[in-house]
Amino acid sequence: MPESVTQTPPPAATRQIHPSAEIHPTAIISAGASIGAGCRIGPWCVIGPDVVLGEGVVLEAHAVLDGHTEIGDQVQVSPFASIGLAPQDLKYKGEPTRAVVGPRTMIREHATIHRGSVGGHGVTTVGADCLIMCNAHVGHDCTLDHHVILANNVMLGGHVRIADTVFVGGGAAIHQFVRIGRQVVVGGMSGVEADIIPYGAVLGNRARLTGLNWVGLKRRGFTRPQIHTLRAAYRSLFRTAGNFQDRIAVTEAELGGLPAVAEILAFIRADSRRGLCRAGRELLEEDEAAEG
Numbered sequence: 001m002p003e004s005v006t007q008t009p010p011p012a013a014t015r016q017i018h019p020s021a022e023i024h025p026t027a028i029i030s031a032g033a034s035i036g037a038g039c040r041i042g043p044w045c046v047i048g049p050d051v052v053l054g055e056g057v058v059l060e061a062h063a064v065l066d067g068h069t070e071i072g073d074q075v076q077v078s079p080f081a082s083i084g085l086a087p088q089d090l091k092y093k094g095e096p097t098r099a100v101v102g103p104r105t106m107i108r109e110h111a112t113i114h115r116g117s118v119g120g121h122g123v124t125t126v127g128a129d130c131l132i133m134c135n136a137h138v139g140h141d142c143t144l145d146h147h148v149i150l151a152n153n154v155m156l157g158g159h160v161r162i163a164d165t166v167f168v169g170g171g172a173a174i175h176q177f178v179r180i181g182r183q184v185v186v187g188g189m190s191g192v193e194a195d196i197i198p199y200g201a202v203l204g205n206r207a208r209l210t211g212l213n214w215v216g217l218k219r220r221g222f223t224r225p226q227i228h229t230l231r232a233a234y235r236s237l238f239r240t241a242g243n244f245q246d247r248i249a250v251t252e253a254e255l256g257g258l259p260a261v262a263e264i265l266a267f268i269r270a271d272s273r274r275g276l277c278r279a280g281r282e283l284l285e286e287d288e289a290a291e292g
Contacts, residue, residue, distance in 0.1 A: 087140030
């Protein structure tokens with residue numbers, strides 16, 4: 001519990017508060033906390049002694065930040081969100097692990113981001129320009145890269161790794177240690193228990209690949225020839241009979257010159273604790289119609 005939760009708060013001189021910060025008189029800021037220029041701290045916010053806020057951070061009413069937590073510039077935190085509280089790990093014994101949130105990220109109402117654990121790599125990281133919607137949970141030791149969107153009620157178990165520009169639909173649950181590649185879309189209410197290749201689209205309980213994220217590819221400037229090559233690679237890897245390792249080798253030989261295909265192959269070959277999310281039983285023609 002922050003040491004300043006008392007009837008007599010510590011002297012203001014013991015806190016590192018920039019003169020331009022706007023702080024509501026009911027906010028509770030512990031000795032040792034650092035508040036950057038232009039920050040706005042709303043009513044009844046609680047900030048622990050090892051919290052560092054960058055410039056222009058906005059904490060709306062009742063936000064709670066604790067632990068060794070670093071908040072980047074211009075982050076916005078909505079009411080009743082909590083960042084940097086202890087991990088939900090029975091092995092955790094109060095070690096000084098960390099939580100880091102990158103600049104311009106938005107954390108909406110009741111979202112939770114727990115700090116890392118000693119059993120992990122000691123830090124939970126949310127990158128820049130992310131959106132963590134209402135009631136979403138980012139478990140201990142998770143790593144989210146930039147421009148990640150977690151819709152309402154998304155649940156990330158511990159140690160999940162999510163690359164850039166991923167969208168996770170509402171109510172989806174991601175098993176601990178799962179890796180999600182760049183520019184993936186996860187359908188709402190999906191239960192994801194295996195790694196998802198870059199550019200993939202998954203849906204279901206348990207989630208299965210339904211194709212590639214065609215909409216995302218087009219929005220981010222992939223040309224039609226590049227998309228056709230990616231489609232051919234997906235088809236070779238997941239829609240062709242035979243040994244999977246043989247299919248990887250064939251795909252690399254025929255299509256590995258496209259950087260996006262090389263990225264998928266590198267992802268597949270990387271170390272994993274959860275295995276790979278494979279294609280479901282949907283017809284290839286449905287995938288082709290989505291691409292066209």
